[in-house]
């Protein structure tokens with residue numbers, strides 16, 4: 001019979017890799033805590049129209065990548081549901097539904113969880129992937145529109161990446177203006193594309209008609225000189241959007257966060273207004289640039305009209321989502337994940353020693369040590385071999401040790417074997433000392 005495997009584009013995460021995932025998540029939670037963000041957990045599926053109206057009907061995400069289904073015989077009766085392809089729309093829906101605007105305060109919310117997109121799987125691109133994201137949103141007058149918010153979010157990201165030990169990132173920054181400025185730019189772009197579209201790749205020829213902004217994302221090398229010559233969105237921005245962007249830049253410069261103004265960064269979701277950004281890793285030196293084509297570690301921007309687009313009150317906001325799978329790839333490339341050894345392996349040398357061994361393990365674990373308990377072979381040589389693979393030290397518990405209350409401890413790092421009294425304080429001191437060597 002054939003075996004059942006995980007479906008294409010989704011993955012199991014196993015130890016020791018999950019150690020890295022947990023470390024990343026706890027570092028992110030710590031950083032968010034320092035910036036006074038609180039956690040929000042929204043459902044993994046939502047009504048399809050949330051994404052159609054929020055992210056945009058014409059985007060790649062909504063038009064081709066969503067997992068949409070209609071449960072039969074459900075109370076909703078034929079309601080179309082979708083596994084969330086991103087979480088900003090869901091967070092803003094929750095903000096509206098729970099009337100978070102009523103407090104008049106800025107809401108600072110973060111989330112960690114899986115998202116689903118039916119993209120062509122490749123390194124760094126999966127169909128179930130994890131995002132660590134945050135949104136800052138609030139009613140007019142709460143400060144949610146201020147460029148300082150944008151700079152604070154970007155500065156927080158720079159701190160988080162450095163705390164995680166991510167090297168070689170570049171912050172790409174742009175402004176896409178407001179929804180009233182964009183149509184004029186799209187019209188100019190369309191016009192400029194008409195005479196040159198025939199020389200571009202097949203994808204761009206299609207985009208030139210359906211969604212000209214997406215042409216700016218093209219990575220095909222031959223297209224680049226033509227695309228670089230297209231009109232820039234900056235020249236279509238009104239003075240208030242330009243002033244907003246300049247204020248973001250000034251605040252970043254004041255706190256020493258480096259960035260590049262990337263005129264082509266328009267991003268693939270329709271809700272963006274004004275500031276858009278990505279942190280990419282593109283330096284191929286020293287294990288950086290490990291992400292290949294999928295080099296965007298995270299992306300985000302402002303979405304001042306999203307709440308209204310999904311039926312809520314005016315609530316400007318800014319946020320980001322980090323691709324956690326990509327962070328893991330980048331970090332694992334920097335420091336190949338090492339097997340995490342236990343602090344001690346307790347080897348009982350007979351059936352009767354099982355219970356006292358378990359009692360000893362319980363005490364050592366309670367004092368914070370990572371402890372493996374013997375495999376039940378009860379043979380000294382076999383126990384030593386197993387312990388050597390799993391732990392830094394072995395604690396032998398045989399009849400003699402039990403009778404004398406003196407345990408045999410061997411450190412694999414130094415090869416040294418000592419007798420230690422069965423006393424929690426002495427034992428932990430020896431085992432913890434061994435960790436240093």
Ligand code: HAM
Nearest residue numbers: 086088125126129296297298299300301319320321323
């Ligand atoms: P996004 O650019 O679509 O933005 O996704 C953010 C990040 O998620 C990407 O930079 C990438 O690291 C990761 N990502 C996206 N798709 C995949 C995939 N198939 N496999 C692995 N990683 C992936 C958003 O989702 C917006 N909601 C971000 C945002 C929040 N904007 C404002 N607030």
